[in-house]
Amino acid sequence: PRPLLSGVPQGGVLSPILFSIYVHELASLVASCGVECVCFADDIKIYKQITTPEDCNILQRALDLTASWSKDWCLPLSKEKTKFMRFHIRSTSTSCAPSYYIDGKTIEKVDKVMDLGFLMKSDLNCDSHCEK
Incomplete structure (x- = not known):
């Protein structure tokens, strides 16, 4: 076995528990901004209802805290896998910045994403998912 310098051992029996212990602090951290955090396995989703420009700033602040937290705990974020999606029922707009960033890199905005096998x-x- 190789020594592990950061993160949790992949495939280890205790890995899910260790990861949960790690990310518990992150959930509390982003919640202090008024942003929600959901974790499953090694996926982390943060989200916030956006109704004002200040909400956009709050979400960006949570992203900044997440990036800082990941560096502190040597759990690098996969910037290539990180996506941003705005859910909406009808076309509405807020005067928010059109982009969010992690460490100065623009997070890719997408209109659809596969999440735990659901499109x-x-x-x-849900039509696209049902057609699969």
Whole structure:
């Protein structure tokens, strides 16, 4: 076995528990900003209802805290896998910045994403998933 310098051992019996212990602090950290955090396995999702420009700033602040937390705990974020999606039922707009960033890198905005085997679309339409 190789010595582990950061993170948790992949495939280890205790890995899910260790990861949960690690990310518990992150959930509390982003919650202090008024942002929600959901974790499953090694996926972390943070989200916030956006109704004002200040909400956009709050979400960006939570992203900044997440990036800082990941560096502190030597759990690097996969910036290539990180996506941003705005869910909406009808076309509405807020005067928010069109982009969010992690460490100065723009997070890719998408209109659909596969999440735990379910195809989620920004307009909350399930037709694409049902066609699969």
